Amino acid sequence: MGSENCECKHKGSCNNENGKCSCQTQKDNSGSKPEGVKCANCKARDSRSSEKPSFTSESYPSLKRDPRYATLSQKDIDFFKGALAKDGGSIVTDIDESSDPSELDAFNIDWTHKYRGKSRLVIKPKTTEQVSQILKYCNSRRLAVVPQGGNTGFVGGSIPVFDEIIINLGLMNHIHGFDELTGILNLDAGVILEDADNYLVSKDHIFPLDIGARKSCQVGGCASTSAGGLRLMRYGNLHGNIIGMEAVLPDGTILNNLVKVREGYLGIITRLSVVCPQKPRSTNAAFLGLPSYNNVLKAFSTAKFHLSEILSAFELMDNTSQIFMDSHSSIPRPIKDEYPFYVFIETQGSSSNHDHEKLCRVVEELKEQKLIGEGAIAKDDKQIDEFVLRRVKTAGCLQDVGSGIYKYDVSLPLDILFDLVYATKERLKDLNLIGDAPGQPVIDVVGFGHVGDGNLHMNVLSRKLEKKVEDALEPWVFAWVASHEGSISSEHGLGFLKKPYVGYSKTPEMISLMKTIKHVIDPNGIMLPYKYVG
């Protein structure tokens, strides 16, 4: 399976399918390092990734495998092999020794190295009918399953907790059609976001969503977790652009036209119809340095006012995150001096002259009003790329700072968005967990995110993952967010990480209704057990 197309420096020695290698060694090929999953087979992994994380079941000993669920037998494997025989599809399993146990690691371990399941079977169907057959069988046999897309989430949603069967959508990656007049794209749920976008660009359109994990994440996963991403302000949320959906219920029923199947919790999304905007003929970018978060808010108002329909991104980064970017990436600093906050503004429109004129006016006005200390406008496409990468690569770069990272993705009212970072630092200081002294595991707390939709990514960088850090942060962070009228699920869903804390963002009535509907649609509870409200 060695891939010719893989761009990492271990070309040939890695063997992810479809050339979708995404090991960290790609980071020096500027522009091609994804924030997604690690290549499980790359021989030259960094020291951290070569250490496998503990099993989730051992990290959370209070959690017990539910005895309702059956255990896999050779007979089951035979059934699944038979089901896939006709139209292709593949299986990774160590039960009949057809695969090496290490081949399962890429599917059992999440990319943040926080979760590790014990699944002994990965099924990669190629058709909706196969998904239907597989689920019908699992339902009748009471075999628990976990649907898996690109495995780029960080709430453990797509990783088994115990021995759930992984249904990986990676081979359902066909683009079925595109209507240039209406912009409607019809595609399998397993299509990689970047592949969909590249296809669309060739048709003078783009996908209405762009996120850091674009090289690895799948459109079905984006839909089921309601991913927001970088350009939500310009193209609206993905949910609003999905006009058709096909999904399979736990009993094997194939549904068409379904509006939403949350998180693979009620069913597996197999196919989507998405309205896609035209490819913008003009992209412009600016990078600002600001003295305070308050000024960030004022600059946001000014940018919204003048840029309006062409404003595609207004992204925040704090200074700490950018200091790490300086030392851990080769992407040049867009502005020289240090500021407490940086903002990346992007416009996308149909006239380069018009858009450039509008953007210059904004930067001028911000300077006149002394809201920014410095403001650079990208001179050419190369510099636009550098500005974009400076923001997009932040998440992946922070991953390399320590050996443990706690990531929180939350929505908060804009005026207090950054207060969570301050409050978290304060708490870790009070508990003597942050600093350079022995026994202080946390290196720093950084914040960045999408100002446009009030979405903050807070990363707690740690020398290693330690239970006492986790205990200091959870559920404290979720309680803080809930008490400040925020949402803890934001654009990444609840998954495993946030399951115990669903009460912080949903009322008891909502949870009760969700459980009722879950029970009707999945009476045997085979889909995504131990997660969400399951």
Next chain:
Amino acid sequence: MGSENCECKHKGSCNNENGKCSCQTQKDNSGSKPEGVKCANCKARDSRSSEKPSFTSESYPSLKRDPRYATLSQKDIDFFKGALAKDGGSIVTDIDESSDPSELDAFNIDWTHKYRGKSRLVIKPKTTEQVSQILKYCNSRRLAVVPQGGNTGFVGGSIPVFDEIIINLGLMNHIHGFDELTGILNLDAGVILEDADNYLVSKDHIFPLDIGARKSCQVGGCASTSAGGLRLMRYGNLHGNIIGMEAVLPDGTILNNLVKVREGYLGIITRLSVVCPQKPRSTNAAFLGLPSYNNVLKAFSTAKFHLSEILSAFELMDNTSQIFMDSHSSIPRPIKDEYPFYVFIETQGSSSNHDHEKLCRVVEELKEQKLIGEGAIAKDDKQIDEFVLRRVKTAGCLQDVGSGIYKYDVSLPLDILFDLVYATKERLKDLNLIGDAPGQPVIDVVGFGHVGDGNLHMNVLSRKLEKKVEDALEPWVFAWVASHEGSISSEHGLGFLKKPYVGYSKTPEMISLMKTIKHVIDPNGIMLPYKYVG
């Protein structure tokens, strides 16, 4: 209740609440005639409206009242009066003779005069808690209910079929708050669309939806029917802009955070949070005459390409509809000559110069390519209004042509969008139902709609409503749409009109799932009986 604010020529003699009179006599006050419900109390109604339509139960004699449902008693009325006593709210009922039976007509009869219910009780709650108390009581007493917003739909969704209690949201019309930074508006479901928009305009924003019935329709109704409207291309669908919802389930449970409650079928939407765009600082408009539908499609491509982010409307009208506009309205013709098709293009953006330049370029290019016969660009705001009204008033104006109208609102693939009109005319000709001869009830078939989202409004204008016309059209129209990969529910829901034909747009598996969920949430079936898949 005589309203000081009513703008119709019977000021004082009409008594709709809140000055929201919308009788047909307003049509000469240019710009203020809505397409919504008729004023039930206006003394000078046109001859057609003074004739009450037959009861739905008589027009559809095969439909029987479900004996599961209880019949209202004085004790029930007492309970409801008690429930409303504390926080206000009102009741219209002839059971205890507190209201004149004719007062119920405005709520029992739909504005197209196609449906008439026999409800003897309209409850107008003021708070979510009252809705909860009312539904809880109805559920325990097995009293069937129908939620009603502005009553501007034309599928009979908000009109009782038999004696269902009408829960009218009209008094839940409070705007709770607006955040200028994020554009998030928090408001009651019963707020009139135009009121929400006027409020927003004062804050330099607009509501992300605009439809012909803006003066009468309520935001909750727009949300529950997934209304699309005129500017979907620019601001996306309302659904995508709703970020929070409050709703009450049939058992009285109040839910927060709910994403979608379809058509008041699973619950009553009581409150919404909507992301609203900034008010565009520049609006421009063009009106085109085109020789063929094929040219309409080509012009659409050109407009999308050049106008991209500022294109807010691309609306189609056929010649027949505009001939009726000439004779039934005072809005001047934007272009002199007759063409088979007309298109209204609107742009909304932040720079008048930029937008005007782009629009002129489009019209020039369309002329050069000989795609249009004539193309007028509005010279000033007054002319923009005239162009807009020429399209927006089409639906209301057609209502005045005959005394019976059959309205179909369907989605179809763009390339065959208008074929439905041709096919329908052909069918009515074959059946000898269209023409001026005696026994030919149909005057004409016209089409107009939103090209941007493939949404066609087909109106069959008839001298009067006749069963043989309805039988010729239904289910034939729905079958035609389904067999051409269209959707019969489009932006107006299924309601009563399309209930028997749900199978034309939903698979048996979808219907079965919908019924299952319906049964779990509304085991007594009190919500919206006889409709949708209920």
